[in-house]
Amino acid sequence: MKSSIATRPGNSLVTLDEGELRKLGLTAADLAEISQVAMRIQPENPLTVSEFGRDVGEHTSRYADSLLDQVRNRDLDVAGEKLSAVVHVAKRMNLGVLSDKRSRLPIVGPLVDRIRLRSGRIVGEFDSTRQQIDSLVREVEATQSGIRERNAGLEDMHVGVREEHRLLGIHVAAGKMRLAEVRAQLVQLREGGQGDIQAAHEVADLETVATNLEKRINDLMVLQHSALQSLPMIRLIQSNNQMLADKFHTVREITVPAWKRQFMLKLTLNEQRNAVELADTIDNTTNDLLKRNAALLHRNSVETAKANQRLVIDVDTLREVQTTLIKSVEDVIRIHHEGIQSFRQAEAQIESMRSDLQAKLSRTPAAGTVSYQEAA
Missing domain, CATH: 1.20.5 (Single alpha-helices involved in coiled-coils or other helix-helix interfaces)
Structure with a gap:
């Protein structure tokens, strides 16, 4: 099945089939617009050929440059650095510090000093760390908002590129249609103007127009394919942005609160562990003291008895x-x-x-x- 456009060079009718339209991303509904665009090409005016589709190509180039700017944008790197900073701050939290206050307990005092957890200082460090994390999370939130705004802009860009792809297809179809008309006109001129010098000049000029038009059509086809390649690139960037925004949401809503809870649990578990260690150390020290005192008592008692039973002079x-x-x-x-x-x-x-x-x-x-x- 073929769709035709009512444009007749001489007695010939130029038609475009639906398969070719589909290759260009077009449908039969675009035939009227194709016909209008084709009428812009005037074979007798070579300037219309060189400027054909240039406005659409320039617009597509600007979209491509903007897309490259999105790809090169360093906001994602900055966001990654901020996320790494959050992890660094969390790892830097010190859970093994000890009390600065010296215990005055005899014997076990140094043990208490080595085992006691500096709860006050740890809480202070935790508060400072929490403030740093909260500040970094706020910066990440700002970056997250920027990413979402950029995704909205990318969506507008996607719509615009799709329209540019369609317009380029219309220009390519119009150019091909006009090129077919020019070639049909060349055939008529060659057949009807043999030996005519004026006809020969017209044939040469028309051949130049046909060559330039074919080159322009090829350029527009390249631009259309470039626009087609840009569409999945835009979707991929949007997908990456969305995944990164979701990751930041997870960090803010789940990871950071989990860090804080686990830190408090770690603090309590450390206190329990140190308390048990201190109790065991005290018990061990008590048993050791009892054993040493019993041994000392035995030695002193025996030596005292011997001294008491001894003569003044042996x-x-x-x-x-x-x-x-x-x-x-x-x-x-x-x-x-x-x-x-x-x-x-x-x-x-x-x-x-x-x-x-x-x-x-x-x-x-x-x-x-x-x-x-x-x-x-």
Whole structure:
């Protein structure tokens, strides 16, 4: 089945079938508009060919540039950075801090200091962290609102691109229809103007128009296909935006409150754990103290009993003292005896030396010498 347009170059009737219309995204209802657009192309005026469909192409290019701006827009990166900041703040919360106050309890005081949870400081840190998270969540909400607004703009863009796709199809169909008319006119001119110089010039001019028109039709077909490609791109960006907006909603409504609840549960569980650890430590310390005191009592009692039953002076001490005393007396007597014997021996030796000296000095001297006694 074919749909025809009442435009006749000479006696020929140019028609477009419905299959070709569907390829261009058109229907039979668009035939009247196609006919009107086709009438803008005047074969005798080459300027109408070069400008054919240019306004629609420029409009489509602007949509494409806007779409690329949406793809390159950094708001999504900023939103991701804010979401990462929320996670970083949550991870930074310190649940293991201890009390700055020192316990004055003896023995177990240092244990209490090491185990006690700094509840006041943790609550303060939690409040500060909660404020940071709330502030970041508010920024995420603003980004979320911006994403939703952008999706609404993308929806308008989608409608506009679809219309541009249709208009480009109408121009392509009109151009093809007009091109067919020009080619039919060329056939008539060639058949009826053989040998006519004027007819030859008309054929050459009309061939140039046909070539340029075919090139323009091809350009418009490329633009139409580009517009067709933009439609799924817009839907994909909208889908990504919607998923990101839903993710931010989940973070704000579910994740952050869950963090806060789990933090409070963690605080309570830490307090319970530390209380149990402190109780066990105290019990262990008590048992250890009892055992050490019992051992000390036994040792002191035994040593006290032994000290109480002991003589003022041990017999062994008296025996040792007496032995030493007797030995001292004996040694003194022995030394005296040895001294007397030594004196007697010395006296005898001195007497012998004296006699010997006397004898030597009293010997008869030689002639001319004087004895020691005479000299004396």
